[in-house]
Amino acid sequence: MKDFHYIEIANRIEAMINNDTYPLGEKLPSLRAVSEHFKVSVGTSLKAYSLLIDKGLLASREKSGYVPLRKSTGHTEQPVATSAAPAIREVNVSRIISKMPVDAGPHPPGFISFFNASLETHMIPFNAVRRSLQKASRDLTGTHLQYESTMGNLLLREQIARLSFYWNGSLSANDILVTNGTLEALSLSLRAVTSPGDAVVVESPCYYGILQCLEQLKLKVIELPCDPEDGINIRQLEEIVDTYDIAACLFISNFNNPNGVILSDEKKKWIAELAWKRQLPVIEDDVYGELYFGPVRPTTIKTYDKHGWVMLCASFSKTVASGFRIGWCAPGRFIEKVAQLKATTNVATASVLQLSLADLLTSGTYQRHLRKLRPLVHKQVLLTTQYIEQYFPSGVRISQPEGGMVLWVELPKQVDALKLQKLALEHHINIAPGPLFSSTGGYRNYIRISCNKHWNRQVEQAVRKLGNLVRSLC
Amino acid sequence: MKDFHYIEIANRIEAMINNDTYPLGEKLPSLRAVSEHFKVSVGTSLKAYSLLIDKGLLASREKSGYVPLRKSTGHTEQPVATSAAPAIREVNVSRIISKMPVDAGPHPPGFISFFNASLETHMIPFNAVRRSLQKASRDLTGTHLQYESTMGNLLLREQIARLSFYWNGSLSANDILVTNGTLEALSLSLRAVTSPGDAVVVESPCYYGILQCLEQLKLKVIELPCDPEDGINIRQLEEIVDTYDIAACLFISNFNNPNGVILSDEKKKWIAELAWKRQLPVIEDDVYGELYFGPVRPTTIKTYDKHGWVMLCASFSKTVASGFRIGWCAPGRFIEKVAQLKATTNVATASVLQLSLADLLTSGTYQRHLRKLRPLVHKQVLLTTQYIEQYFPSGVRISQPEGGMVLWVELPKQVDALKLQKLALEHHINIAPGPLFSSTGGYRNYIRISCNKHWNRQVEQAVRKLGNLVRSLC
Structure with a gap:
């Protein structure tokens, strides 16, 4: 030998x-x-x-x-970061998105949507969820049909607090407020620390849901270029904070949607310190943090937050079921203001679904499910990458996320993603075009592809069809 | 004979x-x-x-x-309307309410709260709700665990539309958007038609939850005196609309909270026409409309709305279970904007509870329950009135609502309601003091008493104790 x-x-x-x-x-x-x-x-x-x-x-x-993980014959390179100079901009994504079929509800049969990054049915622990719901309705008392506390159900908050162990945090139940999904957590956090007309720093590209939320709250954005390999440049962030009057930052620290990048621990720590030094609230969206492909749960900016300037937001929409609409927020020093806003917006989140989720967490079902879900999502991401490499024209660049469930794809310069989407819809396929992910008018030739499909011949054919459509626009 | x-x-x-x-x-x-x-x-x-x-x-x-209904020996007169002249005012109710124990969650045993106007457990159709929840979890499909449509579950919207028959309306499922309770419906409606700094006309006295919502949305109010017998003066409303720059009106047309007044059909019709003529959105809170004591369901302003300027908001919080957090909105011509705001605030309301509620409505359980609930609430209102008459000093004036579940009580001039509340809390009793119901600083000697208690010796003793405390402040 x-x-x-x-x-x-x-x-x-x-x-x-x-x-x-x-x-x-x-x-x-x-x-x-x-x-x-x-x-x-x-x-x-x-x-x-x-x-x-x-x-x-x-x-x-x-x-x-x-x-x-990948073939050595692949020719993938990462998409490039935007070159638009950061400046305060009005958000106007609604104008674009209002013309698109984007309802997150179920699609008609035969329609393949790569648009929404939500859990498809095969990724949901259906039987466990149903059992927990049945248990919750069996164990129901009259109290559960009265208003839940504005902070949320205590059993659930205790369980969420325990999860912070995995990202080196140390939350207690009292640090947490339960919301109707991550978006409500972000919306309440933004309302707590900004006023209409204020500017908020976000990553570029930035999830269109966040841009829409900012737009509806009449906030402005400064988009900070976010490199697909390294994330944002912290010197540039510091410069922006020094140059402009900034009300808050809002970052997806783990597996940015859409470009998949994860901020290094050093950057997370640095941002937490900047927040404190400049008394600048940092809203952190960690909705994909649990969907890591590597061996350990990544940390968060909140991990390094010693003074309560970081407002961590997340949910169970990407892990258990988006239809539960249960998210949460750990808003640090702003918790009273966030609770006041929650109380005057919808009083409290319904008890029943919180009880059901608390049961899934307490019983260990949640962690067991995640141990299966993570490699499943990873496989879907890898397969989608492989078929994009196979069917799209050469020169296409694809992100290589280490978590989350979306791919950010840079198409040849001459391809107009909005035109591509129109063509795709004629073939009963949907994608998220790049211009949704910025207020700069950039990302014209980018698309986001969700990797939430149970892979089959039909899905492969849809990717192939998309590739042909891209070619037809080259 | x-x-x-x-x-x-x-x-x-x-x-x-x-x-x-x-x-x-x-x-x-x-x-x-x-x-x-x-x-x-x-x-x-x-x-x-x-x-x-x-x-x-x-x-x-x-x-x-x-x-x-009442004793002929009672000496009740209705409380008088405010005399403060209507003007644009900042809302500052949070400052007062933040010092009070007002969490709508369950109270410790021995504590008697007349503060919250929510359904206590004996008013909730517990077994029916539990059965419907069990049915909903049994019939669950994977689709129900994905995002619900932003508009809400179609089965539920169809059932809500049918209820409009009873108030002489003709809503269809497409006119309705499901929300997390009435407050969310009001909040989304306000956001749809106002900008921060705008003025909104409300009744005076006005439910503090509405004032808080306005305050958090950075809106101003004009309080229109609302007579306990006749409601608002429509000439005065017209004058205000002509004098000031008004973004919207927000009225509780049936059984105003707190003073219980119901607007006549003529006034409702007149308001609907004013809304159209002046292109002025009227937000209508009809959360108590189903809790009428008379023989027929009262109409709404929406009943007379021919051009979509009335945004009707309601929920099942005062009829089935506040803990469900299911409300709805029929925002007329503003439905797209409201849907956009809902989508960018929390995407959609959870399916499971909507299914459960749709089942309660379809099976007729909802109507059967209401036929029992209405006389029960009426009886509680009558008993509370009787004991206030018996135990409070003479000269006290009590509202005589024909629906809803609160009483508005005018105490002798020298009684400070905030002081009374402090004393009451020392005796484990809570009430809602008058100053919460206005931004004018008025209603110093008014209190709101909720009639949601299962009547027993302990509750009677609490009213008696309150009466003694009032006397001690005279």
């Missing part, structure tokens, strides 16, 4: 990934199986797999063993 | 009501029983009861027969 074997073995495995013998996201042979097959030591097999991990082609995953 | 008998009979019955032989809200002997007892014809008994109805002491009620 000689050492050079491991490279040969690695090459063989690489070839089998490239020709789909082992599809992306599926389990590769175990170390023992490789050793037996090639008649080498387990150490040699390990070296082969390690080489492929170093090349970024594989991941080692608890229980599933080794899993292919 | 002589005709004069019927007056004697009426006098006998009146005396038995005054001495509590037949308590308020309880069933009186049937016509047949009266005839047999006094050995008179049924026609004579009918005349006796008719006389008492004319004197306002009785009501004739389906299935329950005749029911005593």
Whole structure:
């Protein structure tokens, strides 16, 4: 047995990934199986797999063993960041989005929507949710049919507080206010620290839902370019904060929607410190934080928040069920103001669904479900990437997110994403065009693709059709 | 048998009501029983009861027969309307309310709160709600765990539309948007037609929840005096609309909270026409409309709205369960804007509770429950009135609502309601002090008492204690 074997073995495995013998996201042979097959030591097999991990082609995953992440034949590069200079701008996304079929409700059969980044039914722990709902209705008391506390159900808040352990936080139930989804948490946080006409710093590209929320609250934005590999530039952020009168920042720190980037721990820490030093509220949207593909839960900006200037917002919409409309907010020093706004907007969130969710968390079902959901989402992201590489014209750049469930795709310069969407809709396919993700008028040739489909022939055909439409516009 | 008998009979019955032989809200002997007892014809008994109805002491009620409404020995007069001249004012209710224990959640045992006008457990159709929730979780599909349509569940909207028949309306499901309770419906409606700094006309006294909502939306108010017997003066409203720059009106047309007044059909019609003529949005809060004590469901301003300027808001919080947080809005010509705001505030309302409610409505359970709830609430209102008359010092004026579940009480001039509340809290009793219901600083000697208690010795003692505290402040 000689050492050079491991490279040969690695090459063989690489070839089998490239020709789909082992599809992306599926389990590769175990170390023992490789050793037996090639008649080498387990150490040699390990070296082969390690080489492929170093090349970024594989991941080692608890229980599933080794899993292919991408083909070495792919030509993907990351999309480039915007070059528009940051400035205070009016938001006007509603004008664009109002003409699109974007209702997040169910789609007619035969329609393939890559528009909404929501959990499709196969990603929802349906039976567990139903059981928890039945339990909640069985255990119901009259009190649960009266107003819930404005802060939210205590059982649920205790469970949410415990989750902060995983991102190195230390929230208590009293730090948390339950909301109707992440968007309500963001909306209440924004209302708590801004007035109409104020400017808010966001990442560019920025989730259109956030831009719409800002627009409806009559706020302005400063879009900070967000590099698909590194995220925002903290020097540039500091400059902006020094130059302009800023009311708040709003960042998706983990797996930015749409470009998937994750802020490093250093940047998170630096932002938390800036918030404190400049007395500048930072609203953090961590709705994708639990959907990480790597070995550990990423931290948050809130992790490093010692003085309560960070307002963390999240929900169970991307993990359990968007239809539950249960989110939460840990608004630090602004908690009383946020509670006052909640009380005068809709009094409190309904008890029943909070009880059901508290049960899913307490019983451990939530964590068990996430252990299955994360590799499933990862696989969907990898497969979608692979088919975009296969069917779209060369020169297309695709984000390589380490979590979340969307891909940010840069098309050839001459492709108009709004035109592409129109054509796609004629073929019963929807995508989110780039111009939705900015108030600058940029991202004309970008699209966001949601990776929430149960992969089948029909979905593959939809990606293929999209690729053909892109070609027709080149 | 002589005709004069019927007056004697009426006098006998009146005396038995005054001495509590037949308590308020309880069933009186049937016509047949009266005839047999006094050995008179049924026609004579009918005349006796008719006389008492004319004197306002009785009501004739389906299935329950005749029911005593009030004692003839009572000395109640209605509270007087405010005399503050209408002007544009900043709202500053939060400053007062922030110091009070007002959480709408459950209270500790032994604490008697007359503060919140919410359904207590004995008023909630608990078993029916539980059954409907169990049915909803049994019938659940994956679709129900995805985002509901922003407009709300279609089954529920169809049922809400059918209810409009009872107030002579003709809504269709497409006219209706489901919200998280009435307050969200009001908040979205206000955001749709106003900008911060705008002035909104409201009734005076005005429900503090509405004032707080206006305050948090940075709106100003013009308070229009609302007479406890006649409601607002429409000439005065027209004058205000002509004098000031008004963005919207917001009225509780049926059983105003707190003073219980109902606007006449003529006034409702006139307001609907004014809205159209002046292109002035009128937001109508009809949350108490279903809790009428009379024989028929009152109309709404929306009943007379031909051009979509009336935005009707209501919920199931005062009829089924406040903890459901399901309300709705029929915003007429502003429906697209309201939907846009809903979509960018919390996307949609959760499906499960909408399904459960749709089931309660479809099965007829809702109407059956209301037929029991209305006389129950009426009885609670009558009993509370009676005990306030009995235990409070003379000179106290009490509203005489024909629906809803609150009483507006004018105390002797020298009594400070905020001081009274402080003293009451020391005795584990809470009330809503008058200054909460205005931005004028008026209603210093008024309180609002909720009539949502299952009447027992402890509640009676609490009213008695309150009466003693009022005396101590005289």
